[in-house]
Amino acid sequence: MSKRNIFGAIGLGLVASLIVASCGSNSSSGSGGGTPKAGGTVHILTLGEQIAHLDPQRNYTGSDLAFVASTMQRTLTSYKYAAGDAGSEITADLATDTGTVTNSGKTWAFTLADGGTFEDGSAITCADVAYGVSRTFATDIITDGPTYAISYLDVADYPGPYKATAAQQAAFDKAVNCVDKTITFNLKVPVADFNYTTTLAAFSPVPKALDTGEKYDMKPVSSGPYKIESYEVGKSLVLVRNDKWNKASDPIRHAYADSIVYEFGLDPSVIDERMIKDAGDDKFAVSDVIQPENLPTIFDNDAYKNRRVDYQDPFVSYTNINVKNVSCLDVRKAIYLALDRDALRKNGGGPYTGTYADGFIKPLLALDYAKAKVVDGLNTDGTPNVTAAQAAMDAAKTSCPEIAKHAADGLVYPYPDTPVWAKAIAIWIASEAKVGITIKGTPVEPSKYWPTVMSASANYDIARGGWAPDWANASTVIPELFSTSGGFNLTHNADDADYAAFDAAVTAAKADLDRVSQGKKWQALNQYVVDRLWALPGTFTKAQAIWGSKVGNAYHWAPYGSFNFGELSVNS
Amino acid sequence: MSLDSAVEVDNTVPVSQAVVGKSPRELAWLRFRKDKLALFAVGVIALYVFIAIFAPLICRALGISPTRLDGHALNDYGLPNGPYGNVSQSHLLGVEPGTGRDILARLLYGARVSLMVGFIATFLTTSIGVVLGVVAGYKRGKIDSVIGRITDLTLAFPSLLLIIALTRPFTQRLESIGVPEGNPARLTYIVLVLSLFGWVYVARVVRGQTLSLREREFVEAARSCGASTSHIIFKELLPNLWAPVIVIVSLSLPGYVATEATLSFLGLGMIAPAASWGVMLGDSVKYYRADPTYLFIPGIALIVLVLAFNVVGDAVRDALDPKGDRQNLL
Numbered sequence: 035m036s037k038r039n040i041f042g043a044i045g046l047g048l049v050a051s052l053i054v055a056s057c058g059s060n061s062s063s064g065s066g067g068g069t070p071k072a073g074g075t076v077h078i079l080t081l082g083e084q085i086a087h088l089d090p091q092r093n094y095t096g097s098d099l100a101f102v103a104s105t106m107q108r109t110l111t112s113y114k115y116a117a118g119d120a121g122s123e124i125t126a127d128l129a130t131d132t133g134t135v136t137n138s139g140k141t142w143a144f145t146l147a148d149g150g151t152f153e154d155g156s157a158i159t160c161a162d163v164a165y166g167v168s169r170t171f172a173t174d175i176i177t178d179g180p181t182y183a184i185s186y187l188d189v190a191d192y193p194g195p196y197k198a199t200a201a202q203q204a205a206f207d208k209a210v211n212c213v214d215k216t217i218t219f220n221l222k223v224p225v226a227d228f229n230y231t232t233t234l235a236a237f238s239p240v241p242k243a244l245d246t247g248e249k250y251d252m253k254p255v256s257s258g259p260y261k262i263e264s265y266e267v268g269k270s271l272v273l274v275r276n277d278k279w280n281k282a283s284d285p286i287r288h289a290y291a292d293s294i295v296y297e298f299g300l301d302p303s304v305i306d307e308r309m310i311k312d313a314g315d316d317k318f319a320v321s322d323v324i325q326p327e328n329l330p331t332i333f334d335n336d337a338y339k340n341r342r343v344d345y346q347d348p349f350v351s352y353t354n355i356n357v358k359n360v361s362c363l364d365v366r367k368a369i370y371l372a373l374d375r376d377a378l379r380k381n382g383g384g385p386y387t388g389t390y391a392d393g394f395i396k397p398l399l400a401l402d403y404a405k406a407k408v409v410d411g412l413n414t415d416g417t418p419n420v421t422a423a424q425a426a427m428d429a430a431k432t433s434c435p436e437i438a439k440h441a442a443d444g445l446v447y448p449y450p451d452t453p454v455w456a457k458a459i460a461i462w463i464a465s466e467a468k469v470g471i472t473i474k475g476t477p478v479e480p481s482k483y484w485p486t487v488m489s490a491s492a493n494y495d496i497a498r499g500g501w502a503p504d505w506a507n508a509s510t511v512i513p514e515l516f517s518t519s520g521g522f523n524l525t526h527n528a529d530d531a532d533y534a535a536f537d538a539a540v541t542a543a544k545a546d547l548d549r550v551s552q553g554k555k556w557q558a559l560n561q562y563v564v565d566r567l568w569a570l571p572g573t574f575t576k577a578q579a580i581w582g583s584k585v586g587n588a589y590h591w592a593p594y595g596s597f598n599f600g601e602l603s604v605n606s
Numbered sequence: 607m608s609l610d611s612a613v614e615v616d617n618t619v620p621v622s623q624a625v626v627g628k629s630p631r632e633l634a635w636l637r638f639r640k641d642k643l644a645l646f647a648v649g650v651i652a653l654y655v656f657i658a659i660f661a662p663l664i665c666r667a668l669g670i671s672p673t674r675l676d677g678h679a680l681n682d683y684g685l686p687n688g689p690y691g692n693v694s695q696s697h698l699l700g701v702e703p704g705t706g707r708d709i710l711a712r713l714l715y716g717a718r719v720s721l722m723v724g725f726i727a728t729f730l731t732t733s734i735g736v737v738l739g740v741v742a743g744y745k746r747g748k749i750d751s752v753i754g755r756i757t758d759l760t761l762a763f764p765s766l767l768l769i770i771a772l773t774r775p776f777t778q779r780l781e782s783i784g785v786p787e788g789n790p791a792r793l794t795y796i797v798l799v800l801s802l803f804g805w806v807y808v809a810r811v812v813r814g815q816t817l818s819l820r821e822r823e824f825v826e827a828a829r830s831c832g833a834s835t836s837h838i839i840f841k842e843l844l845p846n847l848w849a850p851v852i853v854i855v856s857l858s859l860p861g862y863v864a865t866e867a868t869l870s871f872l873g874l875g876m877i878a879p880a881a882s883w884g885v886m887l888g889d890s891v892k893y894y895r896a897d898p899t900y901l902f903i904p905g906i907a908l909i910v911l912v913l914a915f916n917v918v919g920d921a922v923r924d925a926l927d928p929k930g931d932r933q934n935l936l
Contacts, residue, residue: 303892327703327893330683377675380684381704417677451873453892457704460879464673464705474788477877 074604077319090238097596104600117589139224149283160212162239230505259289271296290603322579326383347595348502351572354524362434371423374465376416388575401553402508445495451477508556644921661714676706691899712881730801735808743816856919860912
């Protein structure tokens with residue numbers, strides 16, 4: 035799930051829902067002692083210009099999922115509001131339980147609990163949930179969101195609620211069926227863990243009468259404990275208590291703070307400076323975008339030990355190659371072998387960046403992970419193997435002279451225009467130049483990075499990516515990243531000679547209900563992609579966060595790899 | 607501007623030669639030569655120009671490169687290994703945190719950007735400013751008021767804000783009309799906007815000087831002999847304007863160098879992996895805790911260059927017009 039947020043080091047962690055099987059997750063000690071107190075204002079400092087999407091059906095990036103879920107958008111099921119491994123378990127939210135499955139995994143039913151209300155005081159009904167889900171299908175307006183509803187629900191040719199004919203709407207209403215308080219999802223494929231899917235904000239209720247389409251992004255209707263008071267892109271988002279929120283109906287949220295202020299567009303070094311200084315209102319602030327140069331300051335000094343956390347986040351960072359333009363494996367090998375991954379890692383903060391990845395599935399997904407065999411000659415310490423890279427490049431000159439020439443002329447590489455990336459691109463340019471490959475870096479305004487590379491008209495040869503599974507199944511990784519139907523496929527691999535075989539194998543793996551045998555299939559598919567280098571494995575990443583001395587209840591929420599923003603409190 | 611050639615007897619000139627007449631130019635040079643600080647500043651500028659021109663050769667001779675990564679000079683966290691940003695024999699001014707690129711090499715290449723922007727922008731502003739200033743001052747009347755209003759309008763713009771706001775759209779436009787993408791387009795943009803806002807200062811001074819010159823006898827004489835307007839402007843007026851122009855040039859050039867650094871500092875100048883002092887400054891500010899040496903290097907380089915130009919500019923002004931006051935010139 036979830037694209038990695040592009041800010042911070044090679045990226046700093048954000049979302050994902052993993053059943054973290056104990057390993058690695060150095061879960062935070064939490065902060066402050068005793069029961070969190072109610073009241074006060076919590077500040078979130080960030081360098082982004084805005085929340086990528088507040089519209090629940092479009093919200094899919096980084097910590098935004100954690101933010102929106104914990105403050106404004108209730109879902110049928112939710113991850114537990116807890117630190118450590120417990121946070122990766124699901125629990126009922128709007129529903130009375132975590133769902134009932136019948137029809138061998140193809141029918142899922144949830145019953146809504148009583149008392150849930152929107153911010154205008156109206157009750158949340160089954161129809162509101164169904165309507166919310168239906169919005170995902172309007173992909174011309176509701177962009178950038180997760181597409182699980184489209185790939186799972188048993189409805190064909192449904193264009194979303196705005197354009198649907200009566201017949202099309204009836205077909206959808208059959209797939210997502212409301213009887214009184216019970217909502218039933220009829221799926222076209224068996225999905226054993228659909229109740230994890232429903233934790234996504236995309237399964238939040240939206241009142242049809244208040245839906246403003248594209249504009250809903252700026253002022254969505256809240257179903258949680260907070261509502262929007264003001265939202266100015268580039269400046270701030272102020273949340274205040276939603277007085278219509280019925281605490282008794284919400285089994286998981288506590289909503290300690292009276293107000294939550296998201297401060298946008300800050301300079302990253304200013305954020306670090308403010309967090310380190312811990313003065314004034316910054317005592318009530320949190321940040322998960324620590325710049326690499328400040329990591330040693332914060333993590334080598336005991337003064338910060340009660341207000342920092344360094345954890346394995348759910349992300350894998352990697353580099354997409356546009357297989358349509360660079361359709362030659364030898365060239366892709368040369369790019370990978372020549373790349374100075376050691377320098378990139380140091381630039382991102384060394385050990386704080388994470389460890390070198392051997393694929394796209396993190397070991398945290400224990401059932402789906404097997405050590406993959408990466409390309410011959412790749413140095414395990416991350417330093418470039420120029421000899422092997424040059425050999426691959428020489429081979430390319432005979433096997434695919436046109437592509438080799440394209441690589442020599444210049445590969446277009448858009449990157450987010452941040453200080454860390456300005457250096458990372460310099461590292462790319464310098465290391466690829468050693469084997470005669472030219473990298474043409476094009477800076478992109480950071481908050482426009484994903485929309486830019488994901489737009490259909492984007493023309494690039496290389497583009498970075500970062501991904502975390504939506505839940506503990508590589509079905510939310512491999513198909514999403516490398517199938518043409520995937521939500522985050524930046525490799526343009528559809529024309530590759532091996533794609534058809536890959537796609538067939540993905541379909542087979544998805545359909546395999548034996549979880550262990552399915553895991554084996556994902557392992558093989560991971561290896562299949564690594565062999566073809568449609569994307570270059572980068573790092574199994576770590577992330578760091580810091581909070582002010584008066585912030586309470588700050589913890590690393592494992593499924594999202596971020597703070598549980600809605601639960602932050604203020605200690606007097 | 608005219609200089610009174612009767613002034614001062616130069617003490618350094620032996621008595622046997624003192625009777626020889628001197629042109630204003632020679633006298634100015636004699637005065638300038640006595641200013642030791644200015645001579646030193648000229649040497650500094652010459653050195654900067656030299657290293658800017660020969661940066662690739664110097665780097666090759668020293669075995670350094672502005673793009674080569676040196677992971678061995680960095681610790682695990684990407685910070686320079688040794689003290690003072692890993693100053694060592696192989697890296698005389700240390701290395702850049704994060705990548706291990708040699709700071710001296712980047713400084714040398716950065717000098718090219720700074721000086722190129724400075725010289726080209728100065729050349730353009732001076733050319734435009736002198737031509738428009740002379741025409742306005744000599745022609746008076748309608749032409750003068752049109753140029754005068756344009757000058758006022760340009761001065762009224764908040765230029766730095768405009769430069770910042772227009773960077774992206776304008777560079778994209780430049781790229782779309784065939785200027786090579788990336789740094790060439792950005793450099794072109796910086797030079798163009800600096801010239802666009804810079805010429806007015808030259809034009810104003812030149813216009814003022816021209817207004818007084820045009821009433822002088824030699825201009826009257828030329829006019830009564832039937833000399834054409836262009837002859838009067840180019841042969842009679844311009845030769846008498848070079849003194850204030852030279853002063854303006856020497857004082858505005860450091861301004862352009864500093865503006866380029868400011869824009870690069872703000873992330874609107876050179877893009878990776880090119881080196882520029884502004885980019886280095888912007889980068890080094892982040893490391894003031896971990897590696898303060900890095901911050902001082904581009905900062906001192908920039909200060910010294912700007913200071914040298916200012917000292918030379920002042921000295922030139924004093925030499926050309928020992929009695930003049932600054933208000934008239936600037």
